[in-house]
Amino acid sequence: MQRSPKARAASLISLPLAWLLIIYIGSLFALFITSIWKIDTFTSKVIREFTLQNFIDVFSDRAYFNVTIRTLVVAISVTLICVLIAIPMAFFMARIAKPKSRPVLIALVLTPLWASYLVKIYAWRTMFYPETGFLNWLISPLGGSSPGFGMIAVIIGLSYLWLPYMVLPIYAGMEKLPNSVLDASADLGAKPGRTFFGVVLPITWPAIIAGSIFTFSLSMGDYITVQILGGTFQMLGNVVYQNFSLNLPFAAAVALIPVIIMIIYLGSVRKTGALDNL
Amino acid sequence: MALIEIRNLAKAFGTVKAVDGVDLDINSGEFITLLGPSGSGKTTVLRMIAGFEDPDSGTIKLSGQDITHLPPYDRDVNTVFQDYALFPHMDVLANIEYGMRVKKVPKEERREKALKALEQVRLSGYENRKPSQLSGGQRQRVALARALVNRPSVLLLDEPLGALDLKLRQQMQIELKELQREVGITFIFVTHDQEEALTMSDRIAVFDKGRIQQLDKPAAIYEKPRNEFVAGFVGVSNLISGAAAEKLLGKKGTFTVRPEKIRIEGKGAAGVIREVEYLGPATRFLVELDAGVRLVVLQQNSEQSAVDVESLRGRKIALSWDKESEYQVS
Amino acid sequence: MRVGKHRKLAALIAAGTLLLAGCSSSSDEGSGAYAGPVKDTPGTINVLAWPGYAEDGSTDPNVDWVTPFEEATGCTVNVKTYGTSDEAVQLMQGGGYDVISASGDASLRLIYGGDLQPVNLDLIPNYVDIFDNLKDRPWNTVDGENYGVPHGRGANVLQYTIGKVNPAPTSWSVVWEPNSPAKGKVTAYDSAIYIADAAVYLMATKPELGITDPYALDQTQFDAAMALLTQQKPLIAEYWADYTKYIGAVQSGSITVGTSWQVIANVLNGEKATVGAVKPVEGATGWSDTWMISSKTEAIDCAYKWLNHIITPDVNAQAAEWFGEAPANSKACALTANKDHCKLYHAEETDYWSNVYYWKTPTEECLDGRTDVMCVPYAEWVKAWSSFRNQ
Known part of the structure; x- marks a missing residue:
């Protein structure tokens, strides 16, 4: 009973810590281990014998390089679109709107999260129908046509889905910005545009990076939106989905690609202080 | 012609009249202090001069040009903020160069001026530190250098010493005053600290309820307060009014006598010492006079020693002062 | 127990x-x-x-x-x-x-x-x-x-939207040939077993390949089937595995022809006849x-x-x-x-069932009885399909 506070604290956090280790690190480890096993090619059952064949298959087939590039293009596009939309939104919410209306605005930004993911994506699907969809109705009078299902539809759908995850950190970052810093910039002769790009953006940068971690990683791993809006277009998640039932080790090897990309990404943004913003 | 002419300036926030008809002329090269309690309107006046607040009515002229509704970036004034408002993502040098970079001053000139300003505030060698790596006093100096380097016609200082500890504050008061003499720029200094105002200013404008209560030299504000508010806010007030005034002074009205002008002698107004405070170089007494008024008396400790002082509590004494020390307020 | x-x-x-x-x-x-x-x-x-x-x-x-x-x-x-x-x-x-x-x-x-x-x-x-x-x-x-x-x-039937695909198709060519009138509105089944559908079409159109069982393909035959799938890809609007999604796409008009199940056609024809479903002349998988x-x-x-x-x-x-x-x-x-x-x-x-080729799992040992060649086993079908879909 007479234990030191340190020991008490340790015992208090040991359970969540164990959970963290088992669930997160453990599952990553399991993923890695699975990727170096063989399968029985007929019954699809995993055989626990070491092989590098899965990685050879992944890296020797140009299709998987292409799909990795496509996935990166989508994840980066989604992130950029979210940044471009979220910055003015967050700036308006944090600095222009009256403090009283801010909770309402935050609630509005969050509303897309209240509905089921599938409902939202199926709604986008009906909008993207090449001939009868809402987008076609909207664009055809202007002489264009709906992009139909494919990469563009996926980028739009994912940008819509993940936007709140970008707006919220940037909003929090901008709200923390003291008024006096903006006043100081104007006082020193900077017009609003200069203040925005010279002061607001650099100070909010870690928050933007924090938001991008969400949008980027969520996009990297998505496969359901791609199935529903992608037409014949596929991303890494779909490769995993297509293969996990028949060739689990191969699917695991493919699944390691986004994990590695995320580790590289997190490593490269670590210095910005974005991780303190999460 | 005054450098700054403020006429009938007014600003309300909702139903609260923050500034309610202020007229003020400020001369070139002057160190003027806007003194008052919080909510008196002094900071709002400063922010309107800077351009951060838009006046409801009235005009502000700078060197004869109407700047009432100009945005901050078009005014030839610079501000030192209470919280310094340094840009956290820039190092000290970049902070100081910011204004010149905005105005597209060539790089070498910019660098040279910034280093000189840094030297002026005695922070040479700190140019590559981030604001978060500096102490409060150092940040204060950077903020000062950042504003002064632009050579504005007016420097606005919004309670810049408020966040510093006493010793540093006193040191900075002296430095600020020296700096002002050196650069010859008009300083408008906002504070709620009357001692600070008295030490540094050429003139003081005492604010209350959105108006200027008195505008004068420090000595005049201190010794000849125009009204009860000024008397009470600046220095310790001994107010004598009503029946007590008639009994003691033989006059009607409200009068003030500064504590250090009162002598404890054998003759004069009789009373009892209620409290004694030993302050080191001086001792402060609270005396309750038989006439029904309490006065604060300040005595130099040149004659008594600390031991004697303590034994004075409860002693019956008499107070006297020179007639010219009495000053009628309002 | x-x-x-x-x-x-x-x-x-x-x-x-x-x-x-x-x-x-x-x-x-x-x-x-x-x-x-x-x-x-x-x-x-x-x-x-x-x-x-x-x-x-x-x-x-x-x-x-x-x-x-x-x-x-x-x-x-x-x-x-x-x-x-x-x-x-x-x-x-x-x-x-x-x-x-x-x-x-x-x-x-x-x-x-x-x-x-x-x-x-x-x-x-x-x-x-x-x-x-x-x-x-x-x-x-x-x-x-x-x-x-x-x-x-x-049988895995050929389904088409009535009035959108004219004349009503009787051959799989409408889903395989580059000049298909339904280009961009074709669908196919999203599974490696669909390679057999390509083999069925090749049995009829390229007899020189000598395919007798679409689940017993040697490497040459298999490569031909994959080539046919690649040729088909520009025609495809979507691959399907979820039949509710398929039904929605047909109703919206974004898909007009493709391989289907009778049950899907039945649901689509629930209120009024909108689609037809046939077993084409080449036969079908089933x-x-x-x-x-x-x-x-x-x-x-x-x-x-x-x-x-x-x-x-x-x-x-x-x-x-x-x-x-x-x-x-x-x-x-x-x-x-x-x-x-x-x-x-x-x-x-x-x-009727003589040209319906029931789904089987392909093995290395050819299911059609050939012993002079090795056939492509299903694991390779899956790999090829996965690679093809992500090409």
């Missing part, structure tokens, strides 16, 4: 041996089927089925042959549906299911994987009424042991499905009752009619609501 426990133990020992020896031969069968008799033990069975095979009223309140079974036997039934045979294999291997309706391309993988147990047909009274040409077939019988009861069969029992089931009595129930003439008639396929029970034909159902689906015509 005693036997069930025994089997579990056997499976466990087998699994252990497998682990220790690293041996890939995992057949732990041969210990015989359930001896019976089937007792009135209450229990719960988890049923893994193609959509439309085990209707409990949740799709359409009037379509329900699960609830009567539950009421009659006291067995509780939970139904889980799947979209592709590959998904079925994966779910079944994960465990937790007692009975499954498996197509030929799933059943062998499950049998050799030790996931299924032999079935004692003497305990299933309705078995005698099954069409003879469905009994003891390679996809439901291994080494003389029966592994289940046939449910029904059908399925012959079998109800089978998990080797790990703990509700063996309920499982046997379910197998008997599902091929009862009237239930088999209902299920076949709802799904749109030929029933397996010969007596079901007299009980369908539409008296022409069996005629419509050619249940009793042996000729």
